[in-house]
Amino acid sequence: MTSEFELIRNHFVRPTPQAILGPGDDCALIAPALGMQLAITTDMLIAGTHFLPDTDPCQLGWKTLAVNLSDLAAMGARPRWALLAGSLPEVSEPWIAAFTDGLFACASYYGVDIIGGDTTRGPLAFCLTAIGEVPIGMALRRDQALLDDDLWVSGQPGLAALGLAHLQGRTVLAEPLLKPCLAALQRPLARVELGLELRRRGLAHAAIDVSDGLLADLGHILQGSAVAAELFVAQLPPLPTTADPVLARQCQLAGGDDYELVFSAAPEKRAEITALADHLALPLWRCGLVVGAAPGQLTLLDDQGRVVPINEKGYDHFG
Amino acid sequence: MTSEFELIRNHFVRPTPQAILGPGDDCALIAPALGMQLAITTDMLIAGTHFLPDTDPCQLGWKTLAVNLSDLAAMGARPRWALLAGSLPEVSEPWIAAFTDGLFACASYYGVDIIGGDTTRGPLAFCLTAIGEVPIGMALRRDQALLDDDLWVSGQPGLAALGLAHLQGRTVLAEPLLKPCLAALQRPLARVELGLELRRRGLAHAAIDVSDGLLADLGHILQGSAVAAELFVAQLPPLPTTADPVLARQCQLAGGDDYELVFSAAPEKRAEITALADHLALPLWRCGLVVGAAPGQLTLLDDQGRVVPINEKGYDHFG
Structure with a gap:
């Protein structure tokens, strides 16, 4: 029975x-x-x-x-x-x-x-x-970022959080933006091929996925690797033009649930990483730099090199 | 921070x-x-x-x-x-x-x-x-019981369910029975050494742990192995004398949360299994027999060889 x-x-x-x-x-x-x-x-x-x-x-x-x-x-x-x-x-x-x-x-x-x-x-x-x-011994870890590494992020972080804001009535998205935002939220892709190729080709020093938000997860790399970083707002993926720009930026920097990869790589790998982006048909954005200074510290800089205050620390389940 | x-x-x-x-x-x-x-x-x-x-x-x-x-x-x-x-x-x-x-x-x-x-x-x-x-290849599975195997159970299944009945006010247990019943419920032991020794010494054909109740879990061995079995009530571990005998039998046969092991073994291993029980200071009860007949069928027999109707099928979370 x-x-x-x-x-x-x-x-x-x-x-x-x-x-x-x-x-x-x-x-x-x-x-x-x-x-x-x-x-x-x-x-x-x-x-x-x-x-x-x-x-x-x-x-x-x-x-x-x-x-x-x-x-x-x-x-x-x-x-x-x-x-x-x-x-x-x-x-x-x-x-x-x-x-x-x-x-x-x-x-x-x-x-x-x-x-x-x-x-x-x-x-x-x-x-x-x-x-x-x-x-054995080849896994990409979050504690291996090195001084002078570039920081890269894949795809379009922030779409999932925008989709959630739409569903929660905090903003109204229209097509053609709505569909990819809901897809990112509801049917996310894991960047498996990107991770495999970064590892196989020896391109990345450190990597993490963006589950809690770009700033928060990048922060985990910096803390784990005991390095600091500068993130250049102007080099982040362009924001969707049809979304509220303040919300869109907030979602990009601090939205959870994205599942893009953030990784650090030596500057001499730039051409190979760009070629990999073409190979995978997945945009890879060089958007930051590992610097010395205070371990774990992340500085956000605008296109004039001015410091942008960071208010959004990413999603903390108990925050 | x-x-x-x-x-x-x-x-x-x-x-x-x-x-x-x-x-x-x-x-x-x-x-x-x-x-x-x-x-x-x-x-x-x-x-x-x-x-x-x-x-x-x-x-x-x-x-x-x-x-x-x-x-x-x-x-x-x-x-x-x-x-x-x-x-x-x-x-x-x-x-x-x-x-x-x-x-x-x-x-x-x-x-x-x-x-x-x-x-x-x-x-x-x-x-x-x-x-x-x-x-490799040595794991004890539930689908390997053979015709004529003895069926064994470790320890004292039913104590955890008795302890739960006490906590729920369905019975009142007194010391010295209460303590081991509560311990079985709240701080169960996994029979890791028994499982390891049964496997190392090649003593068991099939094994399962009693998480859903003796009858239910023994049933999984029978279904998995496509055999039938007879279980002899008189050869089960003696019931605690200070507990309600009907409840105690019900707990022994159908109580969940016990984490004893039930296993099948060839009759020629009886002496070795008895020696293992001594070695582990853990009672092992030979309480049944794998027979032919309808695959999956379990028959409960009293000390006169009479069939005891089975009313309790073990714990089903959606039952």
């Missing part, structure tokens, strides 16, 4: 060719390839904190995996396996089916096997653990 | 000698020893579903890790690493400090490094992912 509970669990079980043993036993079994380390990350997504309770379940399924793959991307690791624990207030099979459609669409896109998990009754929340492989 | 959020996270950061890179970056980095596979499991513990909201935080910290280590034990894996994601409704540093005291006491007891995690605001809930090592 199949219980309702088992029916739900069955939605989460698909073939796992990359695992030695997939879902259904006490544990999953995996083995990294020879010469590889494992990079592991876990993130909880809570209704009301990380997503609106009425979020489209298919997009939520995608995002639950993608935000964790972003952490693997920031280490230059190739995503391979994931486990999902879910807490559900009630059993709605159509909701679950849509969630798992999104989850497995993301898993398939990035080549990840969902090897195990847990399903329980409780407030709507998910916890995903993602595991990737990276050659 | 250290935010309240960072202070909390700092409680979760201790040395991780077994990891290549511990907490603080986008991912943790680990590498299994040569010839080893990784066994991985994840479990969510939700206030109100898995523990009473006023549970002692130190015991909760212990249990959050122990229940996952139990899954590793059931595979015969040695626990090595864990990641913890926590959702907290408010920041209470003393609560967090007590929780992490319990967590790290358990980690230290079992030799586990807490290599990463996530802290967020939300309803009280934890999700722990535990990772262990097992020699």
Whole structure:
């Protein structure tokens, strides 16, 4: 006899060719390839904190995996396996089916096997653990930025926060801007290929993904590496012209949920990084410089070289 | 400047000698020893579903890790690493400090490094992912029970459920029974050494931990292995004499949260298993037999060989 509970669990079980043993036993079994380390990350997504309770379940399924793959991307690791624990207030099979459609669409896109998990009754929340492989000693860390490194950021950070502001009625976006902002918020891409190529080509010293906001996450690189940096506002990605410029800048500097990569690289790598941007069809913006001075300090400079006061420190869940 | 959020996270950061890179970056980095596979499991513990909201935080910290280590034990894996994601409704540093005291006491007891995690605001809930090592191809699985195997169970399943019944006012336990029942509920032991020795000594064909109840979890072995079994009530661990006998039997057969191991083994291993019980100072009860007949079917027999109807199917979160 199949219980309702088992029916739900069955939605989460698909073939796992990359695992030695997939879902259904006490544990999953995996083995990294020879010469590889494992990079592991876990993130909880809570209704009301990380997503609106009425979020489209298919997009939520995608995002639950993608935000964790972003952490693997920031280490230059190739995503391979994931486990999902879910807490559900009630059993709605159509909701679950849509969630798992999104989850497995993301898993398939990035080549990840969902090897195990847990399903329980409780407030709507998910916890995903993602595991990737990276050659021994080659992971991109946040504590390896060097003096005189350039600072780079990928894509268009701020779009997700703009999309959220629109959904919350704090601004009104129109097409063609609305669509990419909602996509960035609801169906983010993890910059896996960028992370892999930065690592493979030896281009980056330090990297992090922009989950808490550009300033906050760049700050983590500076603190981890015990360096300071200057960020040049004029060299950041151009703001969308149809959005409120103050809000757009705020979102770009301090908006969470972006999942772009910020990385530091030696100045002599500029041509190679520009070539990589072309290769990936992903804009990479050289927007800052690692300097000496006070470790961890970040200075924002306008196009005249004047210091811009930093008011927005990025998103702090307990702030 | 250290935010309240960072202070909390700092409680979760201790040395991780077994990891290549511990907490603080986008991912943790680990590498299994040569010839080893990784066994991985994840479990969510939700206030109100898995523990009473006023549970002692130190015991909760212990249990959050122990229940996952139990899954590793059931595979015969040695626990090595864990990641913890926590959702907290408010920041209470003393609560967090007590929780992490319990967590790290358990980690230290079992030799586990807490290599990463996530802290967020939300309803009280934890999700722990535990990772262990097992020699390639040697994991104890639930789908390997063979015809004519004996069925064994460790310790005293049912104590945790009796303890919960006492706390919920459904029964009244007195000392000396109360203490071990509360300990089983609140500070369970994972049978890691038992799992390791069963695997090392080649004693078990199939194994599972009793998290959902003896009948339910034994049922998973039978379904996974496509065999049937007879369970002999008279050969189960003696019930505590000072407890309501009907409740005590119900707890023994269907109580969750026990974390004993159930395993199947060839009859010629009986002497070795008895010797192992002595070695571990842990009672091991030979209480059943794998038979042919309908796959997945479990028959309960009394001391006269009469069939006992099974009413309690074990704990189903959506039941």
